[in-house]
Amino acid sequence: MSKVMVVTSGKGGVGKTTSSASLGAALAQAGQNVVLVDFDVGLRNLDLVMGAERRVVFDLVNVVQGDAKLPQALIRDKRVETLYLLPASQTRDKDALTEEGVGRVIAELRERFDWIVCDSPAGIEKGAQLAMRFADIAVVVTNPEVSSVRDSDRIIGMLDSKTLRAETGERLEKHLLLTRYDAARATKGEMMKVEDILEILAIPLLGIVAESPDVLTASNVGSPVTLHNPASAAARSYTDAARRLMGESVAINTPAEKRGLMSRLFGRKAAAA
Amino acid sequence: MSILNFFSRNRSSAPVAKDRLQLLLAHERVLSGRPDLAAVLQKEILAVIAKHIPIDQDKVVVKLDRGAKVSTLEIDIEMPDEVIAQG
Ligand SMILES: Nc1ncnc2c1ncn2[C@@H]1O[C@H](COP(=O)(O)OP(=O)(O)O)[C@@H](O)[C@H]1O
Ligand SMILES: [Mg+2]
Numbered sequence: 001m002s003k004v005m006v007v008t009s010g011k012g013g014v015g016k017t018t019s020s021a022s023l024g025a026a027l028a029q030a031g032q033n034v035v036l037v038d039f040d041v042g043l044r045n046l047d048l049v050m051g052a053e054r055r056v057v058f059d060l061v062n063v064v065q066g067d068a069k070l071p072q073a074l075i076r077d078k079r080v081e082t083l084y085l086l087p088a089s090q091t092r093d094k095d096a097l098t099e100e101g102v103g104r105v106i107a108e109l110r111e112r113f114d115w116i117v118c119d120s121p122a123g124i125e126k127g128a129q130l131a132m133r134f135a136d137i138a139v140v141v142t143n144p145e146v147s148s149v150r151d152s153d154r155i156i157g158m159l160d161s162k163t164l165r166a167e168t169g170e171r172l173e174k175h176l177l178l179t180r181y182d183a184a185r186a187t188k189g190e191m192m193k194v195e196d197i198l199e200i201l202a203i204p205l206l207g208i209v210a211e212s213p214d215v216l217t218a219s220n221v222g223s224p225v226t227l228h229n230p231a232s233a234a235a236r237s238y239t240d241a242a243r244r245l246m247g248e249s250v251a252i253n254t255p256a257e258k259r260g261l262m263s264r265l266f267g268r269k270a271a272a273a
Numbered sequence: 274m275s276i277l278n279f280f281s282r283n284r285s286s287a288p289v290a291k292d293r294l295q296l297l298l299a300h301e302r303v304l305s306g307r308p309d310l311a312a313v314l315q316k317e318i319l320a321v322i323a324k325h326i327p328i329d330q331d332k333v334v335v336k337l338d339r340g341a342k343v344s345t346l347e348i349d350i351e352m353p354d355e356v357i358a359q360g
Contacts (some may be wrong), residue, residue: 053297054338054344055336055337056337057312057315057336058312062312067312069330069331069333071331071332071334072330072335090301216286217286219290220287220289220290221286221293
């Protein structure tokens with residue numbers, strides 16, 4: 001059974017593209033057939049994060065408009081053989097995608113893949129609506145910060161009203177993925193608490209990904225963090241989240257503050273010295 | 274992962290990012306406003322071949338690798354023997 005999963009948020013810069021790449025790669029590393037679909041028409045970035053930017057010939061718009069066949073537009077990952085990318089177009093024409101066309105492409109992808117991961121553009125306009133339209137599962141990416149939580153609430157409302165599943169009265173699975181979580185600031189009480197965000201948004205938690213330089217390094221070299229540095233905390237958070245998506249029950253760890261070696265060895269004495 | 278790799282991992286990624294971006298942007302700036310040459314080429318090449326033998330579009334694989342000095346466009350077309358015989 002294929003699953004269409006939208007990675008969405010409302011707000012930009014919260015980690016949708018990073019999470020699409022990392023969750024998709026983690027699912028593929030677990031043996032699933034995965035395609036990542038970039039819906040950010042005009043501002044494609046998933047190709048860069050995946051390190052496939054030099055290999056793009058055709059894109060989602062070409063396939064929707066019939067200028068290319070799906071197999072010609074799919075780019076196979078060089079590291080994981082069950083992982084594919086369908087890039088977004090760089091066209092400035094925002095009406096390049098139609099609901100009917102996207103529906104056709106998604107139906108075709110469903111025949112080939114276990115997971116169709118749709119990386120949503122920011123905002124609540126047509127692009128974001130098309131990305132979520134055919135979803136069975138939604139991953140709402142949120143940062144522990146007021147404006148991000150507010151936008152996530154808007155998006156959850158749209159998931160409950162504008163998707164095909166909502167309209168036909170079918171259940172759409174929704175998950176919260178907290179990203180760019182800064183443990184040091186959480187300890188100091190400078191950042192919203194996980195429990196508070198969960199209480200406000202009232203959807204189940206899929207995972208917590210800490211703010212981490214490993215994520216930046218991975219995107220610099222064009223690799224999802226789960227492939228580039230699988231042992232890193234960020235990669236492990238994404239790998240665990242992917243396992244939860246596959247139905248495994250894995251405990252969720254709240255990232256703890258990383259203390260320096262000295263303070264860990266000597267406790268408070270070193271800190272006070 | 275080697276120890277060297279471990280220590281160089283974070284420091285060495287920024288230059289990689291710069292190289293990747295320069296290459297990509299050089300291509301994108303040239304291409305903005307006109308259709309991608311690779312896409313046009315593949316379309317016309319296929320049209321020429323289709324004059325001689327029927328092509329199943331779903332069996333055509335197009336691969337591109339953009340480089341700083343040279344790019345390669347690879348078009349794999351499956352040609353079943355009976356189709357060639359007919360053509
Ligand atoms: N866990 C993280 N730690 C550090 N930086 C991150 C993390 N997640 C995302 N980022 C960075 O945040 C920026 C925005 O991420 P991106 O995935 O492009 O967001 P979106 O797709 O929601 O706009 C990027 O520079 C990315 O590298
Ligand atoms: Mg994005």
